[in-house]
Amino acid sequence: MEIAISTGNLAHFGFCKRPLSSNFTATSVSALAFVLPGGKCPAFTPRSRICITKASVAVEDKVQTRTALIRIGTRGSPLALAQAYETRDKLIKSHPELAEEGAIQIVIIKTTGDKILSQPLADIGGKGLFTKEIDEALLNSEIDIAVHSMKDVPTYLPDKTILPCNLPREDVRDAFICLTAASLAELPAGSVVGTASLRRKSQLLNRYPSLKVLENFRGNVQTRLKKLNEGVVQATLLALAGLKRLSMTENVTSVLSIDDMLPAVAQGAIGIACRSDDENMKCSQIKYLASLNHEDTRLAISCERSFLEKLEGSCRTPIAGYARKDEDGNCIFKALVASPDGTRVLETTRKGPYAFDDMIKMGIDAGDELLSRAGLGFFDQ
Numbered sequence: 001m002e003i004a005i006s007t008g009n010l011a012h013f014g015f016c017k018r019p020l021s022s023n024f025t026a027t028s029v030s031a032l033a034f035v036l037p038g039g040k041c042p043a044f045t046p047r048s049r050i051c052i053t054k055a056s057v058a059v060e061d062k063v064q065t066r067t068a069l070i071r072i073g074t075r076g077s078p079l080a081l082a083q084a085y086e087t088r089d090k091l092i093k094s095h096p097e098l099a100e101e102g103a104i105q106i107v108i109i110k111t112t113g114d115k116i117l118s119q120p121l122a123d124i125g126g127k128g129l130f131t132k133e134i135d136e137a138l139l140n141s142e143i144d145i146a147v148h149s150m151k152d153v154p155t156y157l158p159d160k161t162i163l164p165c166n167l168p169r170e171d172v173r174d175a176f177i178c179l180t181a182a183s184l185a186e187l188p189a190g191s192v193v194g195t196a197s198l199r200r201k202s203q204l205l206n207r208y209p210s211l212k213v214l215e216n217f218r219g220n221v222q223t224r225l226k227k228l229n230e231g232v233v234q235a236t237l238l239a240l241a242g243l244k245r246l247s248m249t250e251n252v253t254s255v256l257s258i259d260d261m262l263p264a265v266a267q268g269a270i271g272i273a274c275r276s277d278d279e280n281m282k283c284s285q286i287k288y289l290a291s292l293n294h295e296d297t298r299l300a301i302s303c304e305r306s307f308l309e310k311l312e313g314s315c316r317t318p319i320a321g322y323a324r325k326d327e328d329g330n331c332i333f334k335a336l337v338a339s340p341d342g343t344r345v346l347e348t349t350r351k352g353p354y355a356f357d358d359m360i361k362m363g364i365d366a367g368d369e370l371l372s373r374a375g376l377g378f379f380d381q
Contacts (some may be wrong), residue, residue: 012142047179050225050251063265067107069098069287073134073143076108077220083270084147087292090167094291107143109134135161138275145289146273150266150301155309157200157273162224165272165289166297172262172268172322176251177228178235183254184208185236194224194233198340202318203261204237205342221246237261241268242329262320262336265304269297296354305333305357310367321366325357327350331359335366337374348372351352 005224009247070091074084084106092099111133137143138161150156150166154348181187188212194206194217195201202214214233217224228236236257243249272289303323311319318338325330348369350362 018206026316037329039068046181050177050179050357052227055157063285069103071105071143072110072274073107073137073146075111075130075134079221079246081108081148082150084169086245087270087272090292091288095288097290105176107137109137109143130176134274137275141275144274148271149269150269153266153271155305160275161273161328162275162276163191163271165293166301167270167272167292168294169297169300170244170268172263173240173258174237174256175240175249176235176254176256177251178239178253179224179228180234181253184211184235184256184260187194187211191234194227195234197237197264198316198318199263199264199320199338200237202338202340202342202345203320206338206345207260207342209342210230221248225251229340239263239267253297258322258334262334263320263322265308265319266301269301271301278349299354299356300324300331302356303331303333303363304335304364306360307333308362308363308369310339312369321363323363325354329354331362333359333362333366336372337370337378339378344369344378 002095006049008017052347057119066335072084072087074080088104091104098104100132107372111130131148133152134143134146134148135158139158153163176184178187184193185208187193187208188213191213192214193204194214195204196216196218203213204211204213217227217236219227224236224238227233235253240249240252243252251272272292274289275376300323304321307321308319311317318340319336320338321333321335323333331352332352333350334347335349336345336347348366350366352358352362
């Protein structure tokens with residue numbers, strides 16, 4: 001396990017004296033002002049290079065002079081750290097006593113998913129490989145809370161842990177990134193798109209069967225953009241939420257609509273887990289985590305995860321689901337399952353009250369329907 005005692009001199013690590021969750025680079029643009037509704041850019045100009053923001057985190061040698069009130073466990077990738085710092089900043093904003101130096105400690109934990117990049121996730125155990133070691137640190141009281149990308153969290157939680165808090169959800173859409181074309185539709189036949197996601201691969205091939213997909217296109221955002229710059233692939237697809245949290249939206253060529261690319265279950269959402277049986281944490285859980293929870297996000301994620309749990313989905317199965325609140329305050333849930341080659345895509349939608357029990361039922365019901373329509377053997381392909 002690596003420990004970074006953070007809130008110190010971030011400028012030394014290249015963060016320009018700004019919180020990591022605020023900005024990774026002084027030259028990055030904010031938001032997506034250049035993207036019009038429907039994901040179109042006002043004018044596409046082919047680029048020779050993609051801007052790759054470099055970020056690093058070092059371990060401080062200073063001995064901590066006080067016991068941290070909250071130790072936040074996280075993976076060490078730039079995106080994971082951005083999410084940890086976002087959590088830290090929100091805690092400090094809500095509870096000024098946590099602004100004191102050393103009150104919050106960031107603990108970096110290297111997971112199996114981070115260590116093994118040469119194989120597809122499905123071959124080495126699935127998405128739980130990004131949370132297992134962090135969960136163990138939580139249970140061993142080496143950290144007090146764990147910050148996760150919710151789409152990495154299995155539908156089951158380890159005993160004696162709970163996930164009572166979701167931060168406000170970011171944009172759930174996927175971004176298309178390319179040096180030579182403005183959209184997927186403009187890529188020449190035979191162009192190679194890099195992605196490690198079966199969900200993206202199946203939907204991509206369903207709409208654009210003339211394209212090719214380089215699977216196991218893994219690594220953090222910076223690594224994938226580097227491969228794109230080097231010509232390993234002609235294009236890639238990344239979660240827009242991650243690019244926004246890294247302040248790297250200047251790399252986005254266009255944004256795919258929900259209809260063109262349904263997102264992964266819980267995409268764009270951050271979850272915070274803690275121990276359920278720790279007397280010392282009960283007060284913190286109520287005082288700190290409850291103040292950060294965004295209930296609309298928690299309900300949407302619960303709906304989507306109930307769908308995923310019903311399907312017993314894994315990294316070997318292309319599954320997508322998205323719950324949102326419409327203009328009348330109701331929940332609209334859209335879901336799909338697909339064959340890995342994209343030749344079969346089964347979709348369904350549900351509408352109902354934006355309330356926990358109703359939304360859980362919608363997710364389960366949608367899962368039952370798609371299981372029935374898919375038939376035997378569909379998920380064994």
